[in-house]
Amino acid sequence: MLNDGGHFEPEYADVFGVPFSFIPCAGSEKGAPRRGVTPTRVRAIEEREQLAITFPRVVAYRYELGSERLSATFSEDSVKVLSTQDVATKTVDAPIIGEIAIMTLDDLKTRREQEVAFLLAKRTLQKYFREDGDRGEVKQWLFPQVLGIARRWLSECVRCKDNTFPQLLLFEELADDAADKIYRAIAASDDGRKTLMPVLRPYDSEGSTKYVDFDTTKSTWVTDPDKCHVSHVVSDSGWEDKMAQALEDMDEVICYVKNQGMSFSIPYTLNGEERNYLPDFIVRVSSADGERISESGAQGWGPEPQDDVLNLIVEVTGEKKRDKEAKASTARSLWVPAVNNHGGFGRWAYVEDFDPWNAQTAIREFLAADGRRLNADERR
Secondary structure, eight states: OBOTTSOBOOOOOEETTEESTTSOOTTOSTTOOOOOOOOEEEEBOGGGGGGOOEEEOEEEEEEEESSSOOOOOOOGGGOEEEOTTTSOSEEEEOOSSSOOEEEEOHHHHTSOHHHHHHHHHHHHHHHHOBSSTTTSOBOGGGHHHHHHHHHHHHHHHEEEOTTOOGGGGGSHHHHHHHHHHHHHHHHHOOSSSEEEEEEEOTTOOEEEGGGOEEEEOSOEEEOOTTTOSBSEEEOSSSOHHHHHHHHHTOTTEEEEEEOSSSOOOEEEEETTEEEEEOOSEEEEEEOTTSOOOOOOSTTOOOSSOOSSEEEEEEEEOOOOOHHHHHHHHHIIIIIHHHHHHHOSSOOEEEEEEEOGGGHHHHHHHHHHHHHHHHHHHHHO
16 A cells, blocks of 8 residues: 555565564664675785785695605604594494494404505605606605605504504505605605705796785774785784784884785695695794894704895694694695795795784794804804
8 A cells, every 4th residue: 555655555464373574674764774894905005015025836845856865854743643533443333123233443453564564655655756746757766765764653653542553554544644744754854865845836836915905894903004015914813913013013024914815825734635724924024133044953944044034934822733733844844944945935934833912022032043043053
C-alpha cells in the first residue's frame, strides 16, 4: 500500500510461526547500513627511494664442491627425536561387528638399520647433490660418502622414545626430515672445501620494497620518512609499533621494513613438506663506531666483509614450536650462508627470539659481538 509520500509501507508476514518483523527493512532508521572501516593504503613512497631494500628471491639451496670429499658437523639441530607423537606404533581396529584387531609396526621393526641408512643417503643425494642446482643429474659417485655420514647420524643423533625405533625413518615424511638434518650437518662442516649457494627464482631473482602497494583495515604505524621506504608498518599483534619506534630512534639503523606485501620468504621443509617462512623485519644497520662488520663466526658468514652495511633479518620473540625451530635453523644454516656466498646481494645475518622492548640493546650487543669475532679472525 502506498503512503502519502508515494512510498510502499513495509509489510510483515509469519512463516511457520516466525515473524519477519525482526528483519531491518529498507528505509527504516534501525536498519540503516553502517559505514565500514576505511582501509589504509600501504605503499612504497617514491620520494624515499634511497631507503629501498632489495633482497634475493631464493627458491632452494645447492652445494658447490671445491673438493668432493664430504664431512659433517653434527649439533643440537641435527638431533631427531622419534616418538609416538610423530607416528602411532599400535592401532586398535574395533568394528561394530566382528573381532577387535590390534595392528602394530612389528614387521617394520625387523627391517635392518642398514636399509634405513641407505634410504636416507639416497634421499639426501637426490634432494641436494645434483650437477646443476635442483634439476641436474644426481651425483651418484658421492653416495658412499653420504652413506657413511647417514650411518654416523643414525648412531649419534637419533633419539628413540618409548615404543619407537630407528626403522620408523623408512616412512617418507620422517625420511625427508632426516635428510634435511643430514644435509644441514654437511653444510655446517667447516673444512672450507665446499660452498653452499642459493637457487634463485628464474627471471625474477631480486625483490624490492619499491613494489609494496596494498590496502589494509588493520591498525598501522606511520613510518619515519628518513628510515623507511614504505609508508606504514601494519600491526598484526601489537608489538610492531614498538619495534618500529625502537628502530627509528637508532642511529645505527640506516633503514628498515616490515615484511608484508613484499614476497620475501625463506624456503624450508618440515616433515617432507616444502614451506615458505616469512620473517618479521629486514633492518639495514651499520656499526656504531664506523668499523667494519664481520661476516664470520657462528652465523656461517663469509670471511671478508665488503662494506659496513649488514642486512639483518629479525624474527621477533614467539612461542617455541617445532615449525619455528625448523624455520630458524634453515635461515641460519642454509639461507644466510648461501646468500652471503653468492656475493651479489650484500651481507646478511639472522637473529631470532627478538624482544621489541629491548631492540636497541640487542642490536648493539649483536654488532659488538660481531666486531669481536672479526678482530679474532684477523688476528688468526
